[in-house]
Amino acid sequence: MLTRIILLSVILFVTGCSSHQKQNTPFIDKLALSVKNGGFEMEDYWVWGASVIKGEDGKYHMFASRWPKKYPFFIGYIFNSEVVRAVSDNPGGPFKFQEVVLKPRANEYWDGRMTHNPTIHKYGDTYLLFYIGTTFKGEKPTPEMLVQPLSDEMVEFERKTYGSIRIGLVTSNSIFGPWERSDEPILKPRIGKWDNNITTNPAPCVADDGSILLVYRSNVPEKGTRLGVAKADKLGEPFKRIRDTYMKFHVEDPYIWWVNDHYEMIAKDQSGKLTEEYQAGVHATSIDGINWIVSKPPKAYSRNITWDDGTTINFGSFERPQLLIENGKPVCLYCATGDGPGGFRNANRTWNVATPFKK
8 A cells, every 4th residue: 555655656746747847848948940031021121029910811910110221220210110010821921011000190199200119919809009109399300310420419309209209009900900099108107206218118918807917118227228017907997007116137128928827028138147148038927917037047038049941140139029829828939130240230131030939
């Protein structure tokens, strides 16, 4: 009898360990090879930030940012970015341009002159497209006016325009639109608080109870970018801060999703202190969306990529991570990248890379 009990205990222990290990496979080990000739790129445009969802037509629709290459990459987006939609028959692409989704409108609107950083989600039968926007008065700067070094006047113009960045939301019952566009942002900076500068980089997550968690970024003087947390009880309700202070770890470009009973996050490790690789991806989890624990091992993805033809590359930039989620599980990772040694001012070409998950 004692032998049977001991044997049963061993079996349960081994089974439990195997199950635990399977459930806790490091995020980076779940990724397959990146699709070398996939993703999304547009000639004569800078392309950045890809968010993909399966539409009612059974195809995969990518929402991304673009702005003309005649403008410098880093500062050009502030005055010229627009959100576009591209389509593919499969998650890896290549995706083909279809339309401009959020066109510029009059400068009296908060998002009248620029839209950027789209992230697409579903709430029941409603598509939710979160993004950031800004506006400015006067004429749009010419490409020559944005060449470094900027004039004092242009530095001030850029500072004021950047300072008006806010988070918005448009909705539609169809992936093809029309999109209902609000005259007000959904999250504004708070005077006197740590996030009194801007609200940007929205990372929404629709939970099983219908609530929408929204992790966002702002800039803290002398401490760089930081993340905050807001929440709406349901679609249509206002977003309210549920965390009054910023997260301690130094990351940006978060993406959040819901797994059974908890939230998960991937984000760009700004300094590389969490992952031991400068601006690699970090993985974290949270029960309440407020307090986050960095995973062990922490790395979600690397800037060292292996293509599906076996060749490798070390990208200078690999940012804005977004996931395609199907049936509650990640199917493909999308990151924005550029050629060159890295940094926003060193690229001659930018595009969005697709990296499927292992089956």
